[in-house]
Amino acid sequence: MTAVTERVATVPPDHRVPARGWQGRRLAPYLFVLPALALFAAFKLYPIVWSFWLSLFRTDGALQTFAGAANYERLVADPLFWTALRNTAVILLVQVPIMLALAIGLAVALNSRLLRLRGFIRLGFFMPMVTGLVAYGLLFAVLLNPQFGLVNWVLGLVGVGPVPWLTDTLWARIAIGLALTWHYTGYNAVIYLSRLQSLPQDHYDAAAVDGAGAWNRFRHVTLPGLRPVILLTLILSTIGTLQLFDEPYIMTNGGPDNSTLTVGLYLYNNGFKYFDFGYASAIAYALAVIIGLLGLAQFRFLGDRT
Structure with missing residues (x-):
């Protein structure tokens, strides 16, 4: 034993x-x-x-x-679906890079040791994210109203004529972009700020000893350190933009002339306005495939090579 x-x-x-x-x-x-x-x-x-x-x-x-x-064959041949997809792609390719660039600059500024009342200022920039989607959509719809909106009233004080924010195809897209930028820039800035605060100060000190200026330190130390969270925010922003619904529904209802019609809004119209649930489900699955492919592409080209 x-x-x-x-x-x-x-x-x-x-x-x-x-x-x-x-x-x-x-x-x-x-x-x-x-x-x-x-x-x-x-x-x-x-x-x-x-x-x-x-x-x-x-x-x-x-x-x-x-x-x-x-339904999927109908989707491929549906010109309105491609219009909605093109409108969504324009927002993704124009508004998202501008928003993320502003968020990075804002995070660097909020991380500065020279800034006083940093906690209060950070809270102020994050507060728009707390606002509900419907609430801030209605807020921007009122502010940008072409007839009695506050923005056009202020522009009139400086001699600028009324801008057709919600009634012109170009300005309606700009209005949607402004609303999205206001709402999500602070949120992304907080994510970048949390990453900046975890970067070793030794890297900046070594770069300063080597004679690197502020721009070179930002380019060779800050941006490489932010790379993982840049990928994260890019993927989250891509998913959110492709599913965009609340802002165009509340502010423009997809108009004028379908210039702000997004895939999410087109899906909603088919499902809950025309009660074509089969076709709406096909749109949803097509959108899921697009989001998956874009996410894989972003991981492939922007992810860590190691």
Whole structure:
């Protein structure tokens, strides 16, 4: 008899774990996560699966008939969908880089040791993120109203004529971009600021000893240090922009002339305005595929090479 066998044999019966008790211990962690899994399956997994199944049906009034891939074929040939996708892409390619660049500059300024009342100022820039989407959408709709908006009134005081913020195709897009920039710049700046505060000060001191100026320190120390969070905020901003709905719905309702119609708003119109749930589900899955492909591309080209 080996030493291990003798040790097990000498253990009193009262200290041995019964087989059923051991199985209960193994099942205990799964019992704790079971409520969360049940909620996920009921409110996440089931709607995702049902939405895909629904995308295979054509809706004719109250009648639904199986159509296979007909909704996806319709999607490819739908010019209004491509208009919505193009409008969304314009916001993604123009507004998001401007917003992230402003957020980086703001984070660097808020991280300065020369700044007083930094906590109060940081809170002030983060406060727009706390404002609800509907509330700030209505706020900008009132401020930018072409007839009685506060912005045009202030511009009139300095001799600038009224700007058709919400009634012109170009200015309506600019208005949406301004609202998004106001709401999300401070949020991204806080993320960058948290990363800046974790960067070693030794790197900046070494760069200063080598004669690097403020711009070179920003270029060769700050930006490389911010690279992981830049990728994070870029992916989050991409997902949020592709799902953009509240701002154009409240401020312009997709107009004028569909210039601010986004994919999210077009999905909503088909599902809850025309009650074409099959086609709306197909739009949702097409949007999910686009978001996934863009996310993979961003990880591929901007992620860590190692």
